[in-house]
Amino acid sequence: MVASDVIVVKFGGSCISSGADLRRAALMVKKVAAEGKRPVVVVSALKGVTNQLIKVADDATRGRVSPQEKDSIVSLGEVVSARVMAAALRSIGVDAVEVDPYSEYWPVFTDDVFGDANPVLELTRKAVDERIRPLLSMGVVPVVCGFLGLTVDGRVTTLGRGGSDTTAVLLGACLGASEVVLVKDVGGVLTGDPRVLKGYSKLDVLDARETFILASSGAKVIHAKALRFKPEEVNIRIVGFNEGDILAGGTLIVGACQPEVEVSAYEKPILAVTVIGERAASPEAFSKLMMAVREAKAELVSVALEPLSMTLYVSDGEANILEALHGKVMEEELGKALTCSSKLAMITLKGAGKVEGKEVSRILSEEGVGFHSILTLSSGVRIFVSWDEKERVLQKIERIVNPVRRFGR
Template sequence: MLVEVIVFKFGGSVLDSDEHIKKAAERVKEAYSRGIGVVVVVSALRGVTDSLISTARKANPNITPEMLDEVISMGERTSARLFAAALKGVGLDAIVVDPDSSYWPIITDSNHLDANPLYDETKQLVEKRLKPLIDSGKIPVVCGFIGKTLDGKITTLGRGGSDTTAVLLGSALKAKEVVLVKDVGKVFSSDPDKVSDAVPLSALDSEEALALSLGGAKFLHHKALSYKAEKVPICIASLDSEDKGTVIDGESLLNVDIDAQPDPITMITVVGNINGSHKAIGELLDTVYSAGGRVISMGSEPKSIVLYVVNGAKVLGKIHSWVVSTGFGKAVSSYDNLVMITVKAPAMETSPGMVQRVTQPLARNGINVYGLVTAGSSIRVFISMADREKSLALLRDALMVTSRKEVS
């Protein structure tokens, strides 16, 4: 039985010639020769998916998403067979795993053209169908980008779907690592096409990678990161180098977390014709910190700025004096004894209705939300400290969170 498993994903921009396909096969053979189990995920060859979409829509401008999924899935099916042939050519026992195979593990919802994998169902099938193949020494070549609903209909996972497939399988297998082989084998500090002094990054944690992806970086789609498991690093690598490129590691992004800030918070509102220069806002924050306060969140509008401050009661007077004396604003008000509850979930900002799922259970139970701030994949709500435990219970129930996580 092979103890460790590596998941390799080869994109269409990498498998763009017979030379590169052979080189990718040798990369797999080298890992396998070290006694490591290997799963390979492949994308369609470069340009094939776009060509299939274009042809299908010309043939039928009203083609249904369900039918289009059937058509564009053919790109990955072809790639899987080509790559399996290349692996056999270097002496490896490769087996094609596509949706028609009895070994197929990827189960999704029915959101055609942008389906979401169902993790628990997929994990069960990975353990039942894919793991025995790996343990027997075979190398599954899995079609990336494709899923299958519980009732057997073909789906596709949307942009970056093959990366999602690879990360999902790596998590389900508790892999040693997931290696995403791309034409650019590193993540950079910014887009090199836009910034002249961009530098390659050797490492990112899960949240940093998610924030970059959500901010428009193209190295990995955020949906893929949402299936990353703890202790399963993702390596962004190139075909031309044995270097691991950029390693993404850190905590799992699979679950919803609810954190309760333990310290009482004061919501301080400054109103007036805010003189909102960067320098003035910096001086306001300096006033808070020099008086012993700590800003944990903030928000602004044209005629007000709101600070959420630990130790706010003791700094309120200093803030008021500074605001009035500098003309930054006209008046200051405050609410004491609030608590911040943070709800974090993968790809929350692309999930419709998440703010309502957080706020509605509170409103229905008479709990006032004094403030709400969204940032990345988190929602922060500020409520009375007296409602803390009740709110946590309501949110855990509404979001189906069973474990409790407190910020210390």
């Protein structure tokens, strides 16, 4: 359900670099509140501060600062911005409170992947309902640190570069805000990069899926991760800091992003058979091994080729298929030896602007789940894990790649 008077306004580090900028931002927020809106403000660190903090930490430790320590240090940039912004708002008569990870009002909870944490949606929604909504009901403007999160045991995390966009869209989704306004150094999404093109123009409206593709392809219009949290009913407006009216103009991003990651598991256990040798990855070897698979009445579900090996992923008939493949390899001299791993589950991820194998590896490592192999497809990724881990891995991957589906109330 959309709350028509709730609006989330995020000021990025690209457009706030001084106390004067923060005061200008505060005056914009006051104007929004005067028009009957209940704003939630999200702020980034001042321009350049995050890089300065990273350099200081790296220089002081000679690069030996841990990811957890670095997140704690880097977070101070947003903490300062939030506290100064809240003070600026109070100085012009707006009741405001800073909301940082050390505050009793903090709402964003994440996993413990330091440097690129993912929100834990259930905990975040509950915290927003219990901590942020009451502030809005009392007429208080919460000024929330963007980019930051907190683990359930109280350790500060960061959401990855551009994470303040994620914070704003996430809060907008949890609050059912009518709009999330991202205030940047440009007045909207342009038809091309103004640094290399002359005939560019601003787009008034853009579909969320189109925006996701742009962002995933390197356009710095919005952090791609943020769009995964956008419900259909919550619009995003990208406006320029120098535009004046942040409730109009700019580029309006509409519709649900729905990265369209289809997560599925093959219904039967899989046997992975790897054949090694110089001929193992040849077309001739593949053809003859396929014949052996068919003769054993097994089903080939995937294959992986390396310069000196071929791995066949097959279902059913373990004993028969092993005997058949071993016999064929030795008889036809297709390889030197074979090895196998049994009772594997095959999980397939399709779409999503190409989910990357390294991202899947990180998810599994975070969960403490070992995996047999990961294959990258033209349309997605296939992961092979222990059959006993199938359901747990499925739930974990679904939560990460399709978080917006979990926003139903």
